[in-house]
Amino acid sequence: MTTAPESNxxxxxxxxxxxxxxxxxxxxxxxxxxxxLLALFIAIICSPLIQLLHRWHLPKxxxxxxxxxxxxxxxxxxxxxxxxxxxxxxxNMPEYQARLNGVVLQLLSWLADYHLVVEPRQVLSQINxxxxxxLATNLxxxxxxxxxxxxxxxxxxxxxLLEAHSIPAKIQLGMTNPEHxxxxxxxxxxxxxxxxxxxxxxSALTGMVVGILLxxxxxxxxxxxxxxxxxxxxxxxxxxxxxxxPAVLIALVDGGLSLAVGTTLVFVAVNLVIGNMLxxxxxxxxxxxxxxxxFLSLIFWGWMxxxxxxxxxxxxxxxxxxGLENSPNGRWIAVLLDSEEQTQLRDDLDDKLV
Numbered sequence: 001m002t003t004a005p006e007s008n009x010x011x012x013x014x015x016x017x018x019x020x021x022x023x024x025x026x027x028x029x030x031x032x033x034x035x036x037l038l039a040l041f042i043a044i045i046c047s048p049l050i051q052l053l054h055r056w057h058l059p060k061x062x063x064x065x066x067x068x069x070x071x072x073x074x075x076x077x078x079x080x081x082x083x084x085x086x087x088x089x090x091x092n093m094p095e096y097q098a099r100l101n102g103v104v105l106q107l108l109s110w111l112a113d114y115h116l117v118v119e120p121r122q123v124l125s126q127i128n129x130x131x132x133x134x135l136a137t138n139l140x141x142x143x144x145x146x147x148x149x150x151x152x153x154x155x156x157x158x159x160x161l162l163e164a165h166s167i168p169a170k171i172q173l174g175m176t177n178p179e180h181x182x183x184x185x186x187x188x189x190x191x192x193x194x195x196x197x198x199x200x201x202x203s204a205l206t207g208m209v210v211g212i213l214l215x216x217x218x219x220x221x222x223x224x225x226x227x228x229x230x231x232x233x234x235x236x237x238x239x240x241x242x243x244x245x246p247a248v249l250i251a252l253v254d255g256g257l258s259l260a261v262g263t264t265l266v267f268v269a270v271n272l273v274i275g276n277m278l279x280x281x282x283x284x285x286x287x288x289x290x291x292x293x294x295f296l297s298l299i300f301w302g303w304m305x306x307x308x309x310x311x312x313x314x315x316x317x318x319x320x321x322x323g324l325e326n327s328p329n330g331r332w333i334a335v336l337l338d339s340e341e342q343t344q345l346r347d348d349l350d351d352k353l354v
Contacts, residue, residue: 027304034308035149039156041312042071043164044196050161064161068154075150078227085224099253191322196315202279203233206270210243213266217259219251229267233275234314235298238291240271289317293337 026033046067053063089096211226219225225247232239244267252260289297297317301309309316321337324330 023304030305034305035153036156037305037312037316038308039153039160041196041315042153043157043160044193045200046071046157046161047164047193048197060162064158067161068158071154078223081223082227085221089221089224096250096253100249103252192319195318195322198279198282199234199315202274202282203230205278206230206233206274209270209274210266213270214247214263217251217262217266218255219247219259219263220254221250225250229270231311234311235294238295238298240267240275243267289314289321289337293317 050060050063050067053066054060058066207226207228207230210229211222214225215222225243228246229240229243232243235242244264247267248260248263251263294314294317297313298310301313301316303309305312317337321334324334324337
């Protein structure tokens with residue numbers, strides 16, 4: 001007869017084995033999963049707008065068609081401009097890397113004047129200052145390659161939006177205790193929808209402000225850096241740093257130290273105002289992730305799904321966390337993913353309840 005501890009250990013092992021199999025399947029099917037995730041992400045973002053148009057007495061099909069047309073128009077506009085900037089930057093990359101190496105050599109020469117002698121070849125062999133810009137261009141190029149499946153992604157989005165209204169009825173017909181399950185699903189979808197909608201709005205505002213300010217400063221390719229800031233703003237804590245590095249390096253080789261400092265101040269000011277003041281007011285403190293979880297999720301989803309996985313790493317992790325919070329058996333895992341602030345808030349709430 002199996003004892004209770006052995007039974008619990010067996011369930012844990014079976015659950016871990018099943019999780020490994022599922023993750024291996026997702027990675028093997030990344031070519032199919034990635035377009036589906038992008039379509040799901042776009043559908044969640046578009047859903048509030050379609051509901052708003054529907055409340056304005058616009059038929060659902062017409063609302064969906066209008067939203068798809070807007071996506072195509074804005075997507076084509078930005079893809080054309082950003083694609084041109086990306087092409088120019090890629091073509092000029094060897095020159096920028098050579099100039100960055102020259103800046104590093106000047107810095108080493110300045111250090112040598114203060115008797116801090118470092119071998120230039122060793123530094124340049126270990127640290128390539130142009131690698132940050134290469135990473136940024138590869139990130140955007142990888143996303144552009146993924147978007148070659150535009151027709152497939154848009155078709156999935158359309159079908160998702162058409163089916164969205166029938167989900168509650170299906171849950172009610174197909175599940176036992178449908179009222180409780182439906183309430184759980186609605187709470188889960190509401191939390192995910194709210195998170196992604198607010199994050200997208202804040203990311204768009206961040207990218208727009210960064211692009212305009214860098215254009216006013218005279219930094220090359222401001223729209224490219226604005227788009228990069230928009231995309232990487234989905235990654236809290238470290239996303240803004242990754243977005244700032246290539247823009248600061250370009251400013252350094254284009255306009256010297258003063259322009260690089262000005263570019264750095266732009267990113268710091270925008271992320272302080274939007275990321276640390278405006279976004280928490282709209283988002284609330286209930287969806288915080290620890291910095292370690294942010295970093296690990298970036299690595300994990302990037303390994304699983306490539307460039308798109310990196311960009312969607314935090315929304316995907318947030319979806320998992322929200323799902324765990326709505327599950328009695330998984331709530332303790334959601335607590336482990338909390339940021340320090342959120343953990344403190346949970347402690348304060350428990351104290352008040354006691």
